[in-house]
Amino acid sequence: MTKETATGTPAGVSGPDGVVHPQGGVQPRGKWANNMEFIFSMAGEIIGLGNVWRFPYLCYKNGGGVFFIPYFVFLFFCGMPVFFLETALGQYTSEGGVTAWRKICPMFEGLGVAAQVIVAYLNIYYIVVLAWAIFYLYNSFKSPLPWSTCDNWWNTELCHSRSSVFGNPDLFQVGSNWSFLNNVTAPDYILNDNYTEIDPYPIGRSPEEEFWHHRVLRMSNDMSMGKVNWDLALCLLLAWIVCYFCIFKGIKLTGKVVYFTATFPYLMLFILFIRGVTLPGAGEGLRYYLTPDISRLIDPHVWHDAGTQVFFSFAMCQGVLTALGSYNKYNNNCYRDCLALCCLNSATSIFAGFVVFSVLGFMAHDMGLSMDDVVSSGPGLVFLAYPRALSLLPGSSFWAVLFFLMILFLGLDSQFVCVESMATALSDLFPHHLRRPRAREVLTLVIAVVCFILGLPLITEGGIVLFMLIDNYGASGISLLFIACCESIVIGWVYGADRFYDNIEDMIGYKPFPILKYCWLFITPLICGVTLLHELANSHRIMVYGYVIGTRGIALSTLLILTPLMCIPVFILVALCKNRQKMTTPSSDLRQARPHMPILTLCERVVFKAQVQPNRHVAENKEDLMMGEPSVV
Incomplete structure (x- = not known):
């Protein structure tokens, strides 16, 4: 017979007060030591590489400052409602991404499983970017930067470098020595102002491109995946070692690590900002970034890009x-936290x-090119365009180190929080096995x-x-x-917006802004549905550096999409x-403050009328809940 606590709840099971009662050998589910640990962890997750390598490009591409409108x-009608929904769901149920949906509505447990499949994708491929960043960071300590010259073993005869007027003014004086161009014959490379203003690399490739293609990726002609690049494998291993030691103790350690990993990138961003705006030509770059083009608002692609950016970045x-959110105390004001985090991310x-x-x-400005x-965006910005710009600066190695440190920490906290999410989901699915000592x-x-x-295979x-x-x-x-x-x-519609509002009011002490209810009911599904149809109607085949994805690639891409979505049905x-x-009955151990009230009114x-009978534990536990749960961290 199962042993019960004084409240009548089986030991080791989450009771109606949200507190987990330990059962023989099973460790209790932890909580954040304080609210700031939650804030920094969330900030570390949502503020990542997409903020740097995707959002600025989308602004430039989609009408500059006008892109802020869509x-x-x-953000207001789709991003914030879903962001708050998922966070409040975790705090209310004190469960991970799978079991939270099982408790709210058993038939839709597949939503949580589908999300974990996507997290598995992220855990596998996102950290490869960190391996690249580590590789570039290591090479940033060299002078000159290895991607700034054509004198390396990986360079080909087509490599053409160009020195910076700003960083090397002596080279552009009368009688300057240009012997470093000895691998280019005179007919191939004409030192002519009009010619170089059109294209700094009139023939061949830049050293940054060759470093990326031939040294980092080492792409073969047939794009085979048989040979692993051993140095990148070491960088990937190092990234995983760092990630593991940031989270292997669970939130007890993660909550402390994020204080540094979430704030350090801001210091780097600020330093690079101060340096950037003091450079010649910076004003022209900012003009291209923000100049509004009102006519772009009628382009559906602009609205599509805005929608996908919101979902990716949050x-x-x-x-x-x-x-x-599941590690929050029951009465934490997650509504206020989510609003602040959304504003911070944007x-x-x-x-x-x-x-x-x-x-x-x-x-x-320095190379005589147009901004176009x-x-x-993407890897092209972080590993080609920006390194090229940094190589033109005096003290280029110093700025390269700062930049790739920023990239590393931006990606690191997003990565280990994703791993933490998967570990949390699995621990909640199998608590008797995975919450024992050292099991985590x-x-x-x-x-x-x-x-x-x-x-x-991603680094072959x-x-x-x-x-x-x-x-x-x-x-x-x-x-x-x-x-x-x-x-x-x-x-x-299934659990009931009014019932969820009552749950939130019970947690934070007041009801959120009423528009959230109508977003969940109408606006968010409508926006997501229309954007989804546009995405399906405008899907196209991918070309990677001139290599068109073939039949096997199309089959794999289809499998990648269908695998998580099939979990739902x-x-x-x-x-x-x-x-x-x-099938739609929530778990009986979920606290319902107003079980007699309708679950949805319009x-x-x-x-929809009330579906849950009054919980006899509500009154006796309310005072304890509003005072906050004791932290076990």
Whole structure:
């Protein structure tokens, strides 16, 4: 017979007060030591590489400052509602990304499983970017920077370098020595002002491109994945070792690590901003970044880009927000925290645009190019355009070290929080096995080892193709939009928006702004659905450095999209077979402050009546809850 606590709740099971009672050998579920640990962890997760390498480019591409209009429309009516929904769900249930949905609505447990599949994709491929960053950081300590010259063993005869007027003014005096161009014949390279203003590399490739292609990626002609680049494998191993030791003790350690990893990138951003805006040409770069083009507002692609950027940058539909929120005390004001975090993330993205475009404006000015020729996004910005701009500066090694340290820490906290999310989900699924002493360390190690092995194909000679496929189709807009649409519908119409509002009021002491209810019911599903249809209608084949994805690539991309989404109908069928009478009945140990009230009303009319009987433990536990749970960390 199961042993029970004084409240009548089985030991080792979360009771109606949200406190977990330990059961023989099973460690209690921890809580954040204080609210700041939660804030920094969330900030570290949502503020990442996308703020630096995607948002500024989308602003430039989609009408400059006008892009802020669709971006904030999506943020207010789609991003914030889903962001708050997932965080509040975790805090209310005190469960990870899978079991939270099982408790709220058993038939939609597949939503949590689908999110964990996407997190698995992220854990495998996202850390490869950190391996590249470590490789560049190591080479940043060399002088001259190895990607700034054509004198290296990986360079070809097509490599053409150009020195900076700003960084090396002596080279542009009368009688200067240009012997470093000895690998280029006179007819091939004409030192003519009009010629170099059009293209600094009239023939061949820049040293930055050759370093990226031939030294880092070492792409083969047939893009085969048979040979692993051993030095990148060491960088990937180092990234996983650092990640593991940041989280292997669970939130007890993670909550302390994020104080540094979440704040250090801001220091680097500020230093690079001060340097960038003081460079010649910075003003022109900022003008290109912000100049509004009102006509772009009628382009559906602009609205699509704004929507996908919101979903990518706020880490929604990945179970991460639910996992982090689940470690909050029951009466934490997660509504206030979510509003502050959303504002911080958007402000960081806008500020990062100033950092990026001030330096790119300098590069365009120094090399006699238009901004159109130097602006790029994604890996092209971080590993080609920006390193090229930094190599033109005096003391280029110093600035390169700062830049790649920033990139490393921006990606690191996002990575280890994703791993923490997966470990939390698995621990909550199997608490009797994975919450025992030292089980957490072993679980995290297993996740790290498996993901490291699965990530090795991404650093082979053709690994960039697989990387781009996972990046575009693994955590794709199609998957995220579909899951967000389902989450809003489940909370709004199945569980009941009014019931969820009552739960939130019980936690934070007041009801959130009323528009959130209507976002969950109507606006968010509508926006997600329309954007999803646009995404499907405009999907196109990927080309990676001239290599067109073939039949196998198309099959893999389809599998990457369908794998998480298939979890949703599969678990609906499982719930149907198990107990169809309780498919939508929330767990009985969830605290319901107003169980007699309707779960959904519209225009003061009852749409769905109350479904949960009054909980006899509500009154006796209310005082303890509002005082806050004791931290076990």
